[in-house]
Amino acid sequence: MSAYPIIPEIVFSTTIVIYFCLGLFIKNRNYLTVLGVCSSLLTTVMIFSSPMGSLFGGMFVSDALSQSFKLVFHISLILSLLISLRYEAIRDEYFFDYTLLMMLSTLAMMLIASSRDLIALFLSIEFMALCMYTLTGFSRCDLRSNEAGLKYYILGTLASVTLLFGITAIYGITGTTDIKAIGAIFYNNSGEPNPYQYVGVLAILIALAFKAGAAPFHQWSPDAYEGAPTTVTAFMSVGPKAAVLGAMGTVFYVAFKADPEVWVNALIFIAIATMAIGNIMALRQENIKRLLAYSSIAHAGYMMLGILAGSLEGLQSVLIYMMIYAFMNLGAFAIVLSIKDGEHLRGYTGLWHTNPYTAIGMLILLFSLAGIPPFAGFIAKFKVFMAAVHAGYTWVAVVGVLFSVLSAYYYLKIVVRMFFVTEQLGIRPVAVSANLSIAIILTVFFVCLIGIAPSVLL
Amino acid sequence: MQYPILSLVTFLPTLGVLFLIPLRNHSLIRYIALVFTLLTFFVSLPIYTNFDRSTHLFQFVESYQWVPSIGINYKMGIDGISVLFILLTTILSVLCVLVSWKAISHKVKEFYSMILVMETAMIGIFCAMDLFLFYIFWEAMLIPMFLLIGIWGSSNRVYAAVKFVLFTLAGSVLMLIGIISLYFLGGRTFDIITLQGIRYPIEFQYWLFFAFFAAFAVKVPMFPLHTWLPDAHTEAPTAGSVILAGVLLKIGAYGFLRFSLPMCPDATKELMVPMQVLSVLAIVYGAFVTLMQTDFKRLIAYSSVSHMGFVTLGIFSLNQTGLQGGILQMINHGIVTGAVFMCIGIIYERTHTRRLEDYGGLAKVVPVYVLFYTIFSLAAIGLPGTNSFIGEFLVLSGAFQNDYAIAAPAILGIMLGTAYMVWLYYRVVLREVNPTIKGHLYDMQLREVIMVIPLVILIFYIGIQPSVPLSFMQTSIRHLILQMDGGMLIGLR
Numbered sequence: 033m034s035a036y037p038i039i040p041e042i043v044f045s046t047t048i049v050i051y052f053c054l055g056l057f058i059k060n061r062n063y064l065t066v067l068g069v070c071s072s073l074l075t076t077v078m079i080f081s082s083p084m085g086s087l088f089g090g091m092f093v094s095d096a097l098s099q100s101f102k103l104v105f106h107i108s109l110i111l112s113l114l115i116s117l118r119y120e121a122i123r124d125e126y127f128f129d130y131t132l133l134m135m136l137s138t139l140a141m142m143l144i145a146s147s148r149d150l151i152a153l154f155l156s157i158e159f160m161a162l163c164m165y166t167l168t169g170f171s172r173c174d175l176r177s178n179e180a181g182l183k184y185y186i187l188g189t190l191a192s193v194t195l196l197f198g199i200t201a202i203y204g205i206t207g208t209t210d211i212k213a214i215g216a217i218f219y220n221n222s223g224e225p226n227p228y229q230y231v232g233v234l235a236i237l238i239a240l241a242f243k244a245g246a247a248p249f250h251q252w253s254p255d256a257y258e259g260a261p262t263t264v265t266a267f268m269s270v271g272p273k274a275a276v277l278g279a280m281g282t283v284f285y286v287a288f289k290a291d292p293e294v295w296v297n298a299l300i301f302i303a304i305a306t307m308a309i310g311n312i313m314a315l316r317q318e319n320i321k322r323l324l325a326y327s328s329i330a331h332a333g334y335m336m337l338g339i340l341a342g343s344l345e346g347l348q349s350v351l352i353y354m355m356i357y358a359f360m361n362l363g364a365f366a367i368v369l370s371i372k373d374g375e376h377l378r379g380y381t382g383l384w385h386t387n388p389y390t391a392i393g394m395l396i397l398l399f400s401l402a403g404i405p406p407f408a409g410f411i412a413k414f415k416v417f418m419a420a421v422h423a424g425y426t427w428v429a430v431v432g433v434l435f436s437v438l439s440a441y442y443y444l445k446i447v448v449r450m451f452f453v454t455e456q457l458g459i460r461p462v463a464v465s466a467n468l469s470i471a472i473i474l475t476v477f478f479v480c481l482i483g484i485a486p487s488v489l490l
Numbered sequence: 491m492q493y494p495i496l497s498l499v500t501f502l503p504t505l506g507v508l509f510l511i512p513l514r515n516h517s518l519i520r521y522i523a524l525v526f527t528l529l530t531f532f533v534s535l536p537i538y539t540n541f542d543r544s545t546h547l548f549q550f551v552e553s554y555q556w557v558p559s560i561g562i563n564y565k566m567g568i569d570g571i572s573v574l575f576i577l578l579t580t581i582l583s584v585l586c587v588l589v590s591w592k593a594i595s596h597k598v599k600e601f602y603s604m605i606l607v608m609e610t611a612m613i614g615i616f617c618a619m620d621l622f623l624f625y626i627f628w629e630a631m632l633i634p635m636f637l638l639i640g641i642w643g644s645s646n647r648v649y650a651a652v653k654f655v656l657f658t659l660a661g662s663v664l665m666l667i668g669i670i671s672l673y674f675l676g677g678r679t680f681d682i683i684t685l686q687g688i689r690y691p692i693e694f695q696y697w698l699f700f701a702f703f704a705a706f707a708v709k710v711p712m713f714p715l716h717t718w719l720p721d722a723h724t725e726a727p728t729a730g731s732v733i734l735a736g737v738l739l740k741i742g743a744y745g746f747l748r749f750s751l752p753m754c755p756d757a758t759k760e761l762m763v764p765m766q767v768l769s770v771l772a773i774v775y776g777a778f779v780t781l782m783q784t785d786f787k788r789l790i791a792y793s794s795v796s797h798m799g800f801v802t803l804g805i806f807s808l809n810q811t812g813l814q815g816g817i818l819q820m821i822n823h824g825i826v827t828g829a830v831f832m833c834i835g836i837i838y839e840r841t842h843t844r845r846l847e848d849y850g851g852l853a854k855v856v857p858v859y860v861l862f863y864t865i866f867s868l869a870a871i872g873l874p875g876t877n878s879f880i881g882e883f884l885v886l887s888g889a890f891q892n893d894y895a896i897a898a899p900a901i902l903g904i905m906l907g908t909a910y911m912v913w914l915y916y917r918v919v920l921r922e923v924n925p926t927i928k929g930h931l932y933d934m935q936l937r938e939v940i941m942v943i944p945l946v947i948l949i950f951y952i953g954i955q956p957s958v959p960l961s962f963m964q965t966s967i968r969h970l971i972l973q974m975d976g977g978m979l980i981g982l983r
Contacts, residue, residue, distance in 0.1 A: 399633055404659070405626045414666070418560075421670045429670070433663035440659050444636075444652055452640040452648050487557045 037085040037094035040078040040102065041142055047071035048135050055128040061117060065467075068113045068131045072138070076106045090210055091149040097347060101145040101278045104355045105271050109138045111362040111475065112267040115369055117467040121171055121261045130170060134267060137163035141275035148286070150199045150209040153279055157195070157243065161188050164272055168260040180259025187252040191242035198235030201228050202287075211287045218290040225291045233294050236283065241302050244276040244332050247309040248302075254313070257325030262375070265321055266365035269328040274354040277332065281339045281347045289342055299340050300428055306333030307435040314442045318377045320368055323442060324361065327401065330439055331357055337432055338416045341423035349415035352489055356400075356412040356482060363397045363475025370464045370472070383450040387462060391450045393476045398447055400479045402440040408482035411489070494552045495537060496566040499576065500613045502530045503583070503606035510606075516598045523602035524587045530609065531580040541573055543961050546969030548619060548683065556623070561679050565619040570966030571747050571817065572616040574959055575740060578824050579616070581944060582736040583609040586729040588941040589832050593728055593839055594642060601642055604634040605729060612737045616744065621669050621680040625662075628705075628741070632658055635730070635738070643725040650718075650725035657718040661708035668701025672753070686752040689976065695754035699761065702750045709742030712802060713772040716795045723791035724844075728835025731787065735794055736828040740820045743801050747817070747970070751805075755974035758808070765806040766889065766896045772799030774899055777906035781913070786844045789914060790830050793870070796903055797823045803900060804885035808974065812888020813967045814960055819881035821959065822869075822952065826878055829866045829945040833859070836938050841927040846914070851923030856933045860919050862942050869949045871911045872904060877952035 051067055058064060079102050086093040112134060116122060122130050140160035147153040165188060169181020203209055205226050206217045218229075238249060245253035257265045288295060310330025317323035331353075338350035367390055373379030384391040400409035413436060420429040464472070482489055506526030513519050542549060548567035556564040568576065586605055594601045611634070614627035632655055640651035669680070675694060676685040690698065708715045719739075723731050751758055758765075776796030783789035801823065804816025836859065837852070838844060853860045869876040882904065889897035952959055 404632060405629045410626075410629070414670075417667065418670050418673070421667065422674055426667065426671060429667050430664065433667055434660070437656060437660045437663055441652070441656060444655060447636075448640065448648050448652065451637065452651070486562075487559065490557050490559045 036083045038087055038092060038146075039082040040075050040094075041139065041146075043078045044071065044075040044135075044139050044142065047074060048132070048139065051135065052132060055132065059124065059128065061124060061127050064128055064131055065113050065117050068135060069110050071135070072106050072109050072113070076103060079103060079106075086148070090212060091152050092143075092146050093148045094146055097282075097351065098145040098278075100351050100355070101274065102142050104274050104351070104358055105138050105141040105145070107355065108267060108270040108274070108358045108362060109134060111358070111366070111471055112263060112271075114467050114471045115266060115362065115366045116263040118465045119261065119263050119369060121174075122263065126170070130167070133163045133167050133170075137167070138271065141271055144275040144279050147279070148211045148282075150202065150211065150214075150283075153211075153283070154192075154195055154199060157276070157279065158192060160272055160275060161192065161243070164188075164268060167264045168256050168268070170264060171261050174259075176259040177261065178259075180256045183259075184252050184256040188243070191239045191249070194235050194242070195239035198232045198237075198239060201232030201235065205229055205232065211283060214287040215289060218288065221290075225294050229291065230294055233288055233291075234298055237280075237295055237298055237302070240276055240280040240283070241306075244273055244280065245329055246302050246332050246336065247305040247329065250306070250309060250329050253329060254322055254325045257328070258319065258322050262321060262365065262369055265325065266362050269324065269361055269365075270354070270358045273328065273332060274358070277335050277339065277350055277354065278347075280336075281350050284339060285342060285344070285347055292342060296340070296342075299336060300425070303333050303336035303340060303428065304431055306330065306336065307432055308333075311435045311438045311442075315438070317442070319375060320377060320379075320446070321375050323377075323446075324364060324368075327439065327442070328361065330435065331361075331401075334413060334416050334432055334436070337420040337425070337428060340425055340428065341419040343419065343423060345422060346416075346419040349412075349419040352415050353412040355489065356408040356479070359475045359478045359482075360397050360400045360409055363472055363479065364394065364401065366468050366471040366475065367394045367397070370462065370468045372462050377446065377449060380446055380449040381453050385454075387464070390462075390464060390472070393472050394450060395447055396476050396479060398443040400483065402443040403436050404440070406480075406483045408479045408486075411482055411486045415490070494566075495533070496550050496568065496617045497552055499530055499534045499537070499580070500566070500610055500617060502526065502533060503609040503613075506606045507603045510599050510603055513599060516595075519599050519602055520587070520591055523606060524584070526606060527580070527584040527587050527609065531584055534576055534580045537568070537573065537576060541568075541962065543570065544965060546570065546966045551619070553619075556620075562622045563620050563681065564623060565681065566617040566623075567619045568617055570963040571970070572744065573962055574817070574821055575616045575737070575744065576613055578740075578821055579609060579612045579737050581948075582732060582824065582828055585828070585832065585941050585944070586732050588937060589732065589835050590727065590729045591937060593835060597641065601638075601727075601729075604638050605733075607634045608638070608733055612733075612741070615741055619682050621672070621682060621685070623680075624682075625666060625669060629659075629662060631738070631741075635733070638730040638733075639722060639726045642727040643730070645725075646721070647725040650721035653718045654722040657708050657715070661705040661715075664701045665705035668698050671701075672698060682748070686973065690754065692756050695757035696760075699750055699754040699757040702745065702754075706742040706745040706750065709745070710739060710798050710802060711742070711795065713768045713775060713795075713799070716772065716776075719795060720788050720791040723794070723831075724785060724787045728831060728838070731791075731831040731835070732828045735790075735831055736824040739794065739798055740824060743798070743805060743816065743820050746802070746805055747813075751808075751970060752973050755976070758806075758974070762806050762808055763893070763896070766803055766893070769799045769803035769806060770896055770899050770903070772796065773803065773903035774799075774906070777903050777910065780910045781906065784846050786834050786838075786846055786849070786918070787831070788844075789846070789910070790827060790834065793907070793910065794823070794827055796907060797827065797870075799903065800882055800885045800900070803889050803897075804881075807885070807888035807892050808971070809888050809891055810967055810971060811884050811891065813970065814963060815881055815884025815886075815888050817963050817967075818952070818956065818959060819878070819885055822877040822881045825945050825948050825952075826866060826869045826876075829862075829942060829949075830870060832942060832945075833863050833866060836934065840930045840932065842930075843927065846917050848926050849918045849924055850921040851919075852931070853919045854923050855928065855931045858934045858939070862934070862939075862946065863919065864915070865946055865949065867911050867915050869953075871908045875950070875953050877949050877956075880953060880956040 171177035314326035400407035551567035618624035
């Protein structure tokens, strides 16, 4: 047994430690960001140059899927660092702590993606969640941020307890916490599922749905998203969500696939409720952060269709969705940050006339979020619906596409503001800072590229 | 054909957009857009001269791998059903550029870019031989149209634009699920010919028919789903209305011909009567509503509902005569209604009103305009000698071959059609000259005459020589009918 598969994590931890030491002396935001991006890039290179394999008795597994998930986490980390660079709500003296927490939570996500043991998974999720609680409440002087952090923390703890409870129940039945072994035991058990199996599986499902911000366990997320500093909201809506949904997919695909009757109906309910609540609540939002928060709930709902499929194809579709969503959503947040009064719908009035390029970028990202070709968002939805139809859940896919029509309405609402409203509200062109421009150009480029040449991902 | 002519015709307009981007001078932008649409038109001509009318097979086929991992190909090709629409699109696009010459004065570059992108998407739809590719073009069309209506439209444009997108999207996402189901049932391919060659279980055919119907019926639009059309037509700029009436509505009917009929033949036969009833309802209801309109553009928009009813009536007759009439009527409607919308645009540029009560007595002030308007009105009524007469005649004789009780009320639609067009003519052209607009009127200029002349020629050409356009589609339609009866299932691999 060699230690090679875990090298990316080791490299990343090492760079974080170095970063921690250097951060005591360096207070310049530019240097800190460059250091963070470099360590993330280095880790990305390591991810794809290290061999696959399993370690610690199968507790840690590095395979193609987990590698790709790690790539998504690093894409979201790099983009989030880029858009945070000039964000004023993060004050200079705390910028180091802020970036450090982001990197630590990314490390936790990498561990989640590779955990193939329920206890390791639990610990990694807690590791990530602790970073996220702190980040949510990061604006110490902002009452809303404090409230959001506290709310997230208290409710998140409840979910953690539920997760632990579920793990205990499964351990009680199978006598192991190894995901693969659990799957084998359930597979060989030909009789009716044990009633405690229902308790355990559903508790795990609920806890993970909670962490992913899925309805009906979503109540914490709009408040947390709105209260958190905008850059944290952007980060939170992609990385942690990807990690939790990836974990959910792995656990249900590997461990609980043998008895789908235990969880399929509950998952269908959660997926449909998530799409419904996310989309319906987003319709009336005037606050863009809140709108994107609800829309990210809705997107989690679509991704659950991929998990529902219970196949490798389904898991891949979740991964592809997440990768595309990382570009779309972080791009949209970069534009929100670049606009004065960008948190409110009124800030977008007549944007096309003052900042045409920003407006066109936002147009592309919004149409992509709505899932209209030829942009990447369509490919994401297409793959997920394809997995669901292949698994025989055609009617759930139909419900899903109908909700995606609803989502077009609120994305178009922003487009209407930017392009169709001609009366000027006296807004002047805003100079977009270099870091945000880079982030916007990168995301728009990838959204177009993946949309036109999907073979780069598929 | 040695070179990929279909791809060239499809993407030439988009290439034009790249040329437009660095330009600032408005008139230069207009000329470049004109050059590219004209170029596309001339490049598209060899398709007709080299088209082999004696075969139903797809011609000018190009095929490249696009997303190999899920079997998506970039595959283009045309047959007798789609060939004429390419010419229609390339002609109308040139006219759209001309008709907007003076009407569009702000954001000119963006406007012409949208027109050119639209042209690419429209031609792409008719050429696509891969369902995924078809869907991409189908949906991609939404974005430029949304912007065309929303940015350059009139007062109520935002409502109309959003309604247009939501209606179309709701229909097409159901089609997407249909396409995905088809993919798995048809052996993991999106190739249209392969998928057409399979006889699906009848339950699946029903579901597929419904999924496709949702998309196509919205686009056509068929009777209960037509409410987006008057708003979109009325609010869109003239070029937008011409594209909508000329090509966009045809795409729905084309979808029925290309997918619903060959892929769900048994379900189509079972549902033939309800479909025909819906068509007749659209004809009669559309005509009655048209009578009531007081807005020039809205009136013509509702008359489109009625005219497209004839198209679907012909298609769902499911016999050679009806299908030929349906396709011919699609072309005719594109020409005639496009022409009428252009006439409205020409006069609106002078008067800036669409209310019919502001009009009257144009005959005394603008005789040249009235000459052309009269020709187009008569063509819209379906006077013998014009193209619509042939189309409507074929449709009705096709429908009468099936069921007198269903076809007979359609005659009422023709009568009502005459009534509203003649009454409209009376209100606009005859009567005393209306003082509110008198000072603004001047007759057509050379540019305006040039842009309506091709349509006049087409109207009389098809009206007098219908065998020429019909000869393009005959073989393909015969094959389609055989295919529906479970006959030949051969295609070009």
